[in-house]
Amino acid sequence: xxxxxxxxxxxxxxxxxxxxxxxxxxxxxxxxxxxxxxxxxxxxxxxxxxxxxxxxxxxxxxxxxxxxxxxxxxxxxxxxxxxxxxxxxxxxxxxxxxxxxxxxxxxxxxxxxxxxxxxxx
Numbered sequence: 428x429x430x431x432x433x434x435x436x437x438x439x440x441x442x443x444x445x446x447x448x449x450x451x452x453x454x455x456x457x458x459x460x461x462x463x464x465x466x467x468x469x470x471x472x473x474x475x476x477x478x479x480x481x482x483x484x485x486x487x488x489x490x491x492x493x494x495x496x497x498x499x500x501x502x503x504x505x506x507x508x509x510x511x512x513x514x515x516x517x518x519x520x521x522x523x524x525x526x527x528x529x530x531x532x533x534x535x536x537x538x539x540x541x542x543x544x545x546x547x548x
Contacts, residue, residue, distance in 0.1 A: 440541045452542055457485040459531040487534060489525030497525065497533045500540065507540045 432439040463484045487493075497515070501508040515529055525533075 437538050437541065440538070449542070456535060456538075457531075459487060459528070460485045461527075462486070487527050487530035489527065489530045493525060493530040493533050496537050497529070500533065500536055503540075505540070507536055511536055 432443060463486065497511065501512045511529075511532065514532065515525065519526055519529055
């Protein structure tokens with residue numbers, strides 16, 4: 428109760444959050460902007476400091492992790508996997524290769540599919 432988790436939300440959902448234990452989730456996902464975002468620091472006068480920290484990358488690539496997650500999703504007997512499989516066949520074509528859009532959709536789908544919301548409709 429009253430715990431703040433830091434890290435990849437998929438890992439947190441899988442390892443720490445019980446099924447149907449959440450009543451509300453606020454979701455502010457990345458939007459596939461193909462940009463990298465930094466945390467901006469300013470000095471005491473309000474001028475931007477030279478040092479910056481990369482906050483997150485909103486760039487997605489089809490790689491082994493995306494392919495494995497895609498295969499995990501299409502092996503589930505639900506509409507999410509069937510929808511992704513159909514979309515990949517339509518947009519990407521047949522075969523093992525995906526593209527940046529498929530990588531983004533797979534990343535979002537697996538997280539939305541694992542949300543532990545109670546009484547979700």
